[in-house]
Structures are given as structure tokens and as C-alpha cells.
Amino acid sequence: MLSFDLSHQAAAFSAINQFIELSLNFEISDQQFVSYLEHLIPAFKAFDQDGVQYSASIQAFIEIVHWIDYKRGECGLGDYLIQLSLEQIKEVRRTLRKYRFAILAEIRQFRDQEGDNQKAFLKQVKTIIYDHNQLLFVRVDLGYLKDSMPTITIKDFYAHISSLIKLMKDKNNCFKHLLGYGLALEQGITKGYHGHLLLIYNGSKHDQDWYLGDMVTKKWESITQNIGYGRHSNTKEIKDKYDRQGILGLGMIKREHPSQVHNALKVAQYLVEPEKYGQMLLVKPLGRRSLFKGSYKPHGRQYQIKFVPPSIDPLHIVTGNQNDTAWLDELWIPDQ
Structure with a gap:
């Protein structure tokens, strides 16, 4: 079992991200899967905000939260999760797997964007050094x-x-x-x-x-x-x-x-x-x-820089x- 820190927003969302990665890339039992949901869903709701944009992994988790809330109605979260059938757990897992390509695409996009940002920042730093x-x-x-x-x-x-x-x-x-x-x-x-x-x-x-x-x-x-x-x-x-x-x-x-x-x-x-x-x-x-x-803004002067x-x-x-x-x-x- 993973030990999650759910005491603040950054940690709670990081824990959810870890849970999504764990679920998509490793074999975890249905019991562990349900236990993680029981801890992570209240944490997400405690720190959820309007007017923000979430990563693909958090969006995947949000779809699970909406699915569970719709299904359980007035039933308490813990009481509902403990009686989930094997087929219902599989359905939740299938919902997660739908986001696999979106998550991988986001990683590629992050790397590409950071690569471009790195080049732009280094170019500026080099210009300052030259000047x-x-x-x-x-x-x-x-x-x-x-x-x-x-x-x-x-x-x-x-x-x-x-x-x-x-x-x-x-x-x-x-x-x-x-x-x-x-x-x-x-x-x-x-x-x-x-x-x-x-x-x-x-x-x-x-x-x-x-x-x-x-x-x-x-x-x-x-x-x-x-x-x-x-x-x-x-x-x-x-x-x-x-x-x-x-x-x-x-x-x-x-x-x-x-x-x-x-x-x-x-x-x-x-x-x-x-x-x-x-x-x-x-x-x-x-x-x-x-x-x-x-x-x-470069000042445009020319220098004789030592070779x-x-x-x-x-x-x-x-x-x-x-x-x-x-x-x-x-x-x-x-x-x-």
C-alpha cells in the first residue's frame, strides 16, 4: 500500500497522479484500488477549485469521481465503494484506461514545450552574457x-x-x-x-x-x-x-x-x-x-571577444x- 500525504492541495493532487500512474502501469488488487479511491476522493473534493485547469491524470480522476457520485446517490462513499461488484470495478478501471493516450500525449507536449522554453531562455541568457x-x-x-x-x-x-x-x-x-x-x-x-x-x-x-x-x-x-x-x-x-x-x-x-x-x-x-x-x-x-x-533588449554593441x-x-x-x-x-x- 502506498502512503499518501493528503494534508495540502499540492500533495493531494500529486497523490492522485501517483494513483493514476500506478493503476495504469502496475497490477494492483481490486481491494487496494478501492481503498485508494476511498482516501483520495474526499481529498480531491476538499481541494477542488473553480477557475483552474487540471492535468490529464487529474481529469481522469474527476471522471471517476463523477461516475461514483452519480451511481451512489445518497449512499455514503465508503459504504458504496465496499459493495462495488467486480464488473463495476472493471468499469472504473476501463474509464481510467481511456485517458492513457491523453496522459502520454501530455508528457510529450510538456517535454516539447519545456525544450522550447529552455532554448528561448538560454538564448536570452547568452545575449545578456554577450552584452x-x-x-x-x-x-x-x-x-x-x-x-x-x-x-x-x-x-x-x-x-x-x-x-x-x-x-x-x-x-x-x-x-x-x-x-x-x-x-x-x-x-x-x-x-x-x-x-x-x-x-x-x-x-x-x-x-x-x-x-x-x-x-x-x-x-x-x-x-x-x-x-x-x-x-x-x-x-x-x-x-x-x-x-x-x-x-x-x-x-x-x-x-x-x-x-x-x-x-x-x-x-x-x-x-x-x-x-x-x-x-x-x-x-x-x-x-x-x-x-x-x-x-x-540587446544594446547592439559589437565586441571583440577572445577566441x-x-x-x-x-x-x-x-x-x-x-x-x-x-x-x-x-x-x-x-x-x-
Whole structure:
């Protein structure tokens, strides 16, 4: 039996998604199948919202919920499920199987879209690098304290994100001299709704990346009225660790140092990763997207850039083994 966390919306929908994948790809007994439904249906109803769009797997589950509610009438959910016949359970399973192709198509579409997003974001980052001799890269992870997760819905999350994006566009205070940014929104059972933010500042105007990271996390906490939590990777300890591993792409990045540029582009590349389907948002407000990037207008000046052999060309990023960037995706929700 799987142990599901159903305490908050992100976890409940992730659990439903896992149940759908389990049902379609593995053999589970009718007893287990019915037991999962008995736990997951009330959880879905507790966190269901109007004005949102659901993933294909959640849509499949919704059809099951409607079928069961129609059939059981005034009978209690548990009482109805326990007396389901073998043929009725098969009918529910057949309903799920109808969505197999839609779910697979959604995975392909996600990978294609994220691949396009990744290329577009990397192109923008490369343009910024070309235009500026030195840049300050700051990475911040944004989420919510565990105790507050049960109160956070996807609409709350997007409201907070919208406030943050407005501040970044205004480019005041901790966002002054910001040249570009990328913000990827994800969800998970452990982290709940969370975002990965990469900020690119003019390195001629800023040199204290740890300070900016602290200010951005504090700004997020303020936006969320202190139920949000942020952690940045620009501390001396974290950067020293990455430097020893030869993967430091944060802090001051100088165009004349190919290894710095290469690592910075790897950080940008990982922000939008087509293979991270397991962390895709399963629910979004209607018409909203899950990746945001700032606008950047090239200034059009021409530079004499030192020649770098193609094998280490800092403006050419090659997607390698996914494990090359797995170090970026650490768990960071604090203990309560």
C-alpha cells in the first residue's frame, strides 16, 4: 500500500497522479484500488477549485469521481465503494484506461514545450552574457513552510508569484540593476508548490550576491506574510562546495572566463528541464503558464571577444547527462 500525504492541495493532487500512474502501469488488487479511491476522493473534493485547469491524470480522476457520485446517490462513499461488484470495478478501471493516450500525449507536449522554453531562455541568457563583461548570478528557491502548506492553494501561489514578478519588473530595491530572470513553478508532495528563480544582475553595479539572495528571500517572506520560505544558493559555504566540484555557476560570472560562463549556462539550463515531468504543475489557474522570464533588449554593441576553442565555447551549451545538474535540485524545506 502506498502512503499518501493528503494534508495540502499540492500533495493531494500529486497523490492522485501517483494513483493514476500506478493503476495504469502496475497490477494492483481490486481491494487496494478501492481503498485508494476511498482516501483520495474526499481529498480531491476538499481541494477542488473553480477557475483552474487540471492535468490529464487529474481529469481522469474527476471522471471517476463523477461516475461514483452519480451511481451512489445518497449512499455514503465508503459504504458504496465496499459493495462495488467486480464488473463495476472493471468499469472504473476501463474509464481510467481511456485517458492513457491523453496522459502520454501530455508528457510529450510538456517535454516539447519545456525544450522550447529552455532554448528561448538560454538564448536570452547568452545575449545578456554577450552584452556584459561581468554578471552576478543569484539563485533562489521559493516555497512555503510546512505548517502553512494546508492553507495554500494554487491560486494563492500564483497571487504571490504575480506580486513577485511585478516587483522584478519595477526593478527597485533588491531588484535594482536586474538584467534578466527566469522563474520555473513546480509542485511536489514534500515541497508543495514552489519556484526556482534565477536572477541575473549587472555585475558592474552589484558584487554582493549573498546579500541580494538574502534580500530576495526576505521579499518573498514579506509577500507571503511570513508563511513563505526561501533559500538561496549564494552563500560562501554552498559556493565553495560547488567550486570544489568544478560546477560553480553562481555569483560573479566574467565573460572572459569560459568555465564560469559554461557553469552559469548549466544553471540556467537546469531551471527549465524537459525531463522534470514528475514536478509539473498538475493544476493551474486558467490561462496561466508555469515559466516566466524577464524581457531583455540587446544594446547592439559589437565586441571583440577572445577566441575560445569550440570544445569549451562558453556560449555553446550542450545538454549532457541529467546527473550533471542534479546537484541543483536539493530538498530545502526546513524542519519545523
